Amino acid sequence: MKKVFLLLAFITVGLISCEEEAPAVNESNQVSLKSTPINTISLETAQQWANDWRKLEDKSTYIDDVKGWNVPGSDLTQVMAQDDAVDSRMYIGLNDNETKLIIVGVDADGKDMIDASKGWYIYDATEPCPHKCDSESPLF
Template identity: 40%
Template sequence: MSEKKVNTIDLVHAKHYAAKWRKEEGTYNAHHELKAFWIPKIDLQEVLAEGVDGVRAYIGVDDDNVEKLMIVGTKQVGDEYIDMLPETGFDDGSIYDFTRPCPPSCDKNSPLN
């Protein structure tokens, strides 16, 4: 049995977060303060260890109105890069939930902030 990966969420939650972003805040409105996301190193290591050809990032909002950055691995199939999810034929792919938006987890001294 494989160990549970860090910071993964299930497809049901990921689809809900993405739909909520598009429905309620798809034009920047209430999330105008969002500048960036802090991404834990372990999340990047785990998604890259899945044997990906690339990654795709989705933006979402959870039920507490916290912005989410969700990353899934992709595999090249022909000319396309397909999300590695069970619904696309990849049982081993995970959805990583990067839940530290900036603000509040900003680098206050960064020239990009």
């Protein structure tokens, strides 16, 4: 009986430890700095979006109506929480005809911090304004 109990205990612990943890979010909808990063994209995706933007001959179709971008606070919090990040840099990209801001950390030498194995991720969950705006803002 004791062996069966121990076996069941190990199986239960194993199953619990294998479950993917969701990012910890507090009441203010802010991501815990110790949680799994959210709103990240791969280097390949970021490169594709940036290259698609740079290849455009006429960017006016995409920029004329854009007043700004909504950037989730969790993206900014996470990028600045990365070890050695002192600043952030945003690149313009194009994904399926929607402009995007691609956000990376920047170290003290002014270098982009892009290396997922070191916990240096590329972030994007941005939405252009007028899609997500404060129409009462004095900047609108």
